[in-house]
Amino acid sequence: MVKRTALHATLVIGAFVSVFPYLLVVLTALKTQRQLSSTQPWLPALPPTLANLGHVLRSGFAGYLAHSVLMTAALTVGQLVFTTFAAYAFARLRFRGRDVLFWLYVATMMVPSAVTMIPLFLIMRELHLINTWWGLLAPYLLGTPYGIFLMRQFFRALPAGLEDAARIDGAGPLTILVRIVLPLSRPAMGTLAIITVISTWNNFMWPLIITSGDDTKVVTVGIAGLKGAIGVDPNLMTAAGLIALLPMVAIFVAFQRYIVRSVVLTGLK
Template sequence: MIKRIALYLALVVGALVSVFPYLLVVLTALKTQRQLSSTRPWVPGLPPTFANIDRLLHSGFGAYLAHSALMTAVLTAGQLLFTTFAAYAFARLRFRGREVLFWLYVATMMVPSAVTMIPLFLIMRQLQLVNTWWGLLLPYLFGTPYGIFLMRQFFRGLPAGLEDAARIDGAGPLTILFRILLPLSRPAMGTLAIITVISSWNNFMWPLIITSGDETKVVTVGIAGFKGAIGVDPNLMMAGGLVALLPMVVIFIAFQRYIVRSVVLTGLK
């Protein structure tokens, strides 16, 4: 009983530590400037105000949300499509240098993204794609090493006899992929989709570097823009954080079962 009580106390403390930053975001977003300076950060302002959110939405922040949603949708669709093709080739098709090419590609995961950021920007500048949607999307549209590795390992775990039976019936590679392997790969594809949505929505560094105009600015860059030369508007910044956080909370509530399954799946070979 003592061990169980200690365990639950530790879990409660861990939950409070995890939730506390989000609680501060909500409390700060619903305070006025006067309440913010006269109350402690963890004390709610009474009465709460939605003036910060109203001021935020009238500042053009809604367009940034739309841009982030569009970027996330396009990148998720591209990741699922091109990653699936590449993973199927590495897992099932036989060609010279397959293993060497695959492990060289996976080895790029060990290279920090900050190392490739400047060369990638120079490439986009030479292609005249700076501050364009193509420049924003291309580096992540055609798959990532992690996504290809995840799908490839899942494909390799499926029974090869299914494909052999399909080939006997006259099915080609694309028929086998779309009608046999993909229906069995929904857990892995759900995992990849969830990871891509979260990483795309929260992506900050690359959109900050490649975009400069309001027509391509995403929500993370828009929130950072509330820090001006004079100072920081904490109420407006936290209101932006709250609005940007809500879609992720909705996704977590709606797909909680799949998120838990993705955690289990990513821990397997």
């Protein structure tokens, strides 16, 4: 009983530490400047106000939110399509240098993103893609090493006899992939989609570097832009953070079962 009580107390403390920053975001976003300076940060505002949320949305943040949704949707679809084709080729098709090419590509995961940021920017500048949607999407649209590695390992775990039986019936590689392999790969594809949505929505450095106008600015860059010349307005920044947080919370509530399954599948537990 003592061990179980200590374990649950530890879990409760850990959960509180994890949730407390999000609670502060909600409480601060619903306070006025006067309430923020006259009350403790962890106490709710009485009465709460939605003025900060309305001010942020009227300042153009709604457009940034739409840009993030569009970017996330495009990159998720691109990842699922191109990553699946590449992973299936590395897992099942036989061609010269397949394994060497695969492991060289996977080895790029060990290279910090800061190392490739400047070369990527120079490439986009030569292609005249600065401050364009193509420049924003191009580095991630055709797949990532982690996504290809994840799908390849899942494809290799599928029974080869299913594909052999389909091949005997006259099915080609594309038919086998679409009609047999993909229906069996929904857990892995769900994992890849969840990881892509979260990483894309939270991506900050590349959108900050490649975009400069409001036509392509996303939520993360928009939040950073709320910092004024004379300092930070915590009410507005936390209101913007709350608006950016709500879609991720909605996704978690709606797809909680698949998120737990993705954690088990990828071994992140």
